[in-house]
Amino acid sequence: MVAAVRELPASGYAIEVDGLMKTTFATSAGARAGAVELKKRFPLLCIRIYDAEADVREEIRLPQV
Template sequence: MSKSSRNLPASDYAIIIDGLVKTEFATSDGVEIGARDLKRRFPMLQVKIYDAAAGADREVSAS
C-alpha cells in the first residue's frame, strides 16, 4: 500500500492501524501513549506511528 493512499497528515503524528490512519496527535508523547495502549489492548492489530516531519512510520510493540 502506498503512503499516499493512507491520507497521511502533513504535520504532527498519526496512529496507523492495519494500514489505515485512525487518529492524529500534536505531540510525540501523546501518540506514543495512545499507540502503546492500543497495542496492549489489541495485540493482534498492526499498530504504527507516523511522524510527518521525518516522513516515516514505525511499528509499535506491546511492551
C-alpha cells in the first residue's frame, strides 16, 4: 500500500507530524504556537516546523522539567 504524498508548501511555514505535512501558516510565530500546543498534548509525536523559504525543518522539543 502506497501512502499519498503531500507536496511541500512553496511559501510560509508548515507543521510536520511524524513526517507528514499537516497545517500551513503564514508566520513563524503562528506555526511555532501551533507546534508547541501539539507537542504539549502529544509529547511522543515527532513535530517539526518546515520553513519553505529557507527549506529547513526545526524539531520542536519541550523544555525538561
